[in-house]
Amino acid sequence: MDPMTTPAAHAPRAPVTRKDVARYAGVSTAVVSYVVNRGPKKVAPATEAKVQDAIRVLGYRPNAAARALKLGSSETLGLVVPDISNPFFALFSHAVEDAAADLGYALVLSNSDGNLAKERRNIRNLAARQVDGVLLASVLFEPDLEVLETADIPSVLLNQERDAPGFNSIGVDLAAGARIAVQHLIGHGHTNIGLAMGTNVSDSTDGREVGWREALQEAGLPEGPIVYSAFTRPGGYLAGQRLLASVNRPTAIFATSDMQGIGLLRAIHEAGLAVPGDMAVASFDGSAESEYSWPPLTTVEQPVAVMAEAAVAALVGASRGEKPRHRIFPTQLHVRQSCGCP
Amino acid sequence: MDPMTTPAAHAPRAPVTRKDVARYAGVSTAVVSYVVNRGPKKVAPATEAKVQDAIRVLGYRPNAAARALKLGSSETLGLVVPDISNPFFALFSHAVEDAAADLGYALVLSNSDGNLAKERRNIRNLAARQVDGVLLASVLFEPDLEVLETADIPSVLLNQERDAPGFNSIGVDLAAGARIAVQHLIGHGHTNIGLAMGTNVSDSTDGREVGWREALQEAGLPEGPIVYSAFTRPGGYLAGQRLLASVNRPTAIFATSDMQGIGLLRAIHEAGLAVPGDMAVASFDGSAESEYSWPPLTTVEQPVAVMAEAAVAALVGASRGEKPRHRIFPTQLHVRQSCGCP
DNA sequence: CTAGGCTATTGACTCGAGTAGATCCCGGTG
DNA sequence: CACCGGGATCTACTCGAGTCAATAGCCTAG
Known part of the structure; x- marks a missing residue:
């Protein structure tokens, strides 16, 4: 550290500009730019060293606002x-x-x-x-x-x-992902698979719903019950309660997001049922949370x-x-x- | 090209500047600034209307970079x-x-x-x-x-x-929060309470560890086992496995973050133990995830x-x-x- | 010794907006 | 009619950095 006196800790230090660096290094401001940006013109090694030195000593940082203004990009x-x-x-x-x-x-x-x-x-x-x-x-x-x-x-x-x-x-x-998940559930022997679908402001049907339906049709199975609710933990919780109470209660549920899957698990646990024994679950997204739920969620991972x-x-x-x-x-x-x- | 047809959708439209607005409105650039910033000088209502009009018609948006440069604040x-x-x-x-x-x-x-x-x-x-x-x-x-x-x-x-x-x-x-949580655990009758402590690069002891220790001392209880690991789900999982394997296995664990709490739950479930029956858990943070774990985590909420x-x-x-x-x-x-x- | 040819460096203009200081225009006074 | 007050408006400089055209050295070939 500098053995001389250190400046007052909170003196409103004026910002260091390219001009200060130029003056300190004894060169023009253009050279400073060339050094900082490595171009578009070459600078003699000796000069470059002087400038780099000045930059370090003064603690110069180019002003991003000025740069953005000149270059038209922030x-x-x-x-x-x-x-x-x-x-x-x-x-x-x-x-x-x-x-x-x-x-x-x-x-x-x-x-x-x-x-x-x-x-x-x-x-x-x-x-x-x-x-x-x-x-x-x-x-x-x-x-x-x-x-x-x-x-x-x-x-x-x-x-x-x-x-x-x-x-x-x-x-x-979405459709392919949902299909694969539902097919997997079918592979476990389930024949009544419900859908916890996230609500969705659109005329067209969400691909996950399509995929669920397709997988069922391909396997010659009837459509299980659908419940629409938010793409959130509470949404999934609500969907779980409804699905469990439905007349033809499914034995497996596909949820359109991990958050819903998490909510689903809670609803199932609260009902005193076992996962996957009494009710199997699969969901969509592949978030870290799904790995640490109980039991860990089988999920469709997005890249x-x-x-x-x-x-x-x-x-x-x-x-x-x-x-x-x-x-x-x-x-x-x-x-x-x-x-x-x- | 037909002057009436709309311009090509991707013509690189030149950005509209203050100058364009000024020209369109038939005033100087200063007036445009005064209108946009409502100051520092007054503008006649009629002029202001003209300028506002030009702004709307041309779709003018002040360039934030220029503004930041001039004002020294972004x-x-x-x-x-x-x-x-x-x-x-x-x-x-x-x-x-x-x-x-x-x-x-x-x-x-x-x-x-x-x-x-x-x-x-x-x-x-x-x-x-x-x-x-x-x-x-x-x-x-x-x-x-x-x-x-x-x-x-x-x-x-x-x-x-x-x-x-x-x-x-x-x-x-931190200390007060941890204390309150551990006291709560003590209130449930636990006498051997472990700590899943997040690792922490510091000379001094983390407040949560201090709080845990204080609560135990106040109640005249011996210190339970401590395991240090990351403040993450895997960290908590690891801590859980170690704590369950420790010679004097605790009956309750305080985790220094919700993430660790979640990991802990998984380790406990995998060991076939019940929460809170065989092992009670409390954690720290108050994140949404802790509300939807199974069972829902008792946690110290940060505001x-x-x-x-x-x-x-x-x-x-x-x-x-x-x-x-x-x-x-x-x-x-x-x-x-x-x-x-x- | 000078012209030619380099390279390293510099001066000066630019980007778009904020605003001080100068200027213009108007009605109202003396 | 000349002068003044005062509001509205304009001119021009500034912020900091990028970069081009011009220039200053300097070496070498003729």
């Missing part, structure tokens, strides 16, 4: 999710942040709390902040593309099963990390003029014990 | 957490985002993944991005304040039990929303020159069933 991506405290979105956010950080982008997070007006506000807000792209996990199943269009930012629709022409979108093959990377790549590609596209990823069944496997 | 806060997919931090992030949004701030999220080097990088990165403040949930229990000092940004240390002079910090009374608000307020206060301070919040015991209550 190196920032926006992520809009319904609720970050939902484990699935938390997982997703983490993966997105990782992918973005790898490419030098920062991530601005905002929650829409299942509220369309808030979702719109958030998008507009991000647009005003000059983010380079928006990743939107809409509260709607058919998001209102208008806001995105008028905001005129590259965007990716997440969790999107169907193609929205002119937009990047990313999703998983979250891969999807996040693809989403970020699509955004970065869009700013380079690439065409928007719709990508669907495959899921994978994670067999644990709630289905009846040992 | 209206942005940074949040650094070890891992957003940990439910506790997810919950916290949500609360922080809410509080920040209420005050017009956006939130930049970054994960440090329990990696000190990454934590430092993230902080520096945020500093370069001119965030107005940083909320830091450090991976260390005694964060290296040096980075924050040299970065010279207002900051708040989260989850901080002890006072770091010159820094804002926010935490809960996450209040703390988040206080943290954001401290940051905003700091930019106004307020003195840094250390605040400790009380916890509250949430009695559910894992402790033995009906």
Whole structure:
């Protein structure tokens, strides 16, 4: 440390700019830029050393706002999710942040709390902040593309099963995933399989419902009871209570999210039934929580990390003029014990 | 091209600037600023109407980067957490985002993944991005304040039990919370209470360990076995296996986080024991997951929303020159069933 | 010894918005 | 009629960094 006097701890230190570095190093400001950005012109090694030194001594950090202004890019991506405290979105956010950080982008997070007006506000807000792209996990199943269009930012629709022409979108093959899970349940000998379906504002039927139905039909089984409720733990709990009380009580249930699966388990336990003995369960998402429930949930895993990377790549590609596209990823069944496997 | 047809959907529309608005409205750029910011000078109502009109027609959005450059503030806060997919931090992030949004701030999220080097990088990165403040949930229990000092940004240390002079910090009374939980367990008649302690890089003892010990001493009970492991589900699982195998197996366990509590439950279930019959459990945090485990966990709830608000307020206060301070919040015991209550 | 050809460096302009200071225009006074 | 007050508006500079065109050295070939 400097043996001389240290400056007062809380003196409002003026921010160090490129000019200060230039003066200290005895060069022009242009050279400082060239050193910092390694280009676009070369700098003599000796000069570079002087500049690096000055940067270190003064503790210079380029002002990101100035940079963003000049370059027209803030190196920032926006992520809009319904609720970050939902484990699935938390997982997703983490993966997105990782992918973005790898490419030098920062991530601005905002929650829409299942509220369309808030979702719109958030998008507009991000647009005003000059983010380079928006990743939107809409509260709607058919998001209102208008806001995105008028905001005129590259965007990716997440969790999107169907193609929205002119937009990047990313999703998983819901139907195939659900089918595989229900088939697995059928493989355990179940003939009456219920569905705890998440509610969903859309005209078209959710792929998970389709997959459930298909698997049943293929096996020549009748449709089990369906209960619609929120994609949440309480939603699953409620669905569980209803399903258990239904006239033709199923012996297995497929839940359209892990959160519902968790809620389901609670309802079943409270009814004094055993899982998977009295009631088998399988769910959808593949979150960490599903691994540590009791019993551990057999679940359809979404390739979250891969999807996040693809989403970020699509955004970065869009700013380079690439065409928007719709990508669907495959899921994978994670067999644990709630289905009846040992 | 036909001038009447709409422009090609993906024509790289040039961004609308203040100048465009000024030209369209037939005024100077200064007036546009005055209208947008409602000051610092007055504008005649008629002129204002013209400008508002132009803004609407052209779809003008002020460039946040330019604004940030000129004003030296980006209206942005940074949040650094070890891992957003940990439910506790997810919950916290949500609360922080809410509080920040209420005050017009956006939130930049970054994960440090329990990696000190990454934590430092993230902080520096945020500093370069001119965030107005940083909320830091450090991976260390005694964060290296040096980075924050040299970065010279207002900051708040989260989850901080002890006072770091010159820094804002926010935490809960860990010892008191742990004590209350252990006392509750004692109230159920347990005399051998184990501790699943999260590992913690610090010289001093974690408050939760202190609280556990105090409660035992006060009741004249001997210390039960302690197992140290990560603050995670697998950490708790491991701790559970060890505690169950220990020579003087306890009849109740206090876990220092909900995640550990969840892991504990799994280990106990796998051993074929009943909770709370054979083994009672209580944990710490109050996350949503603890409510839906089986059985639901009795846990010490942290006032996450209040703390988040206080943290954001401290940051905003700091930019106004307020003195840094250390605040400790009380916890509250949430009695559910894992402790033995009906 | 000078022209030519390099390379390293610099000066100066730019991005878009905030705002101080100058200017303009109007009605009202003396 | 000249002058002044005062509100409305405009001109011009600023923030910090990127980068191009111009320049200053300097070495070598002729």
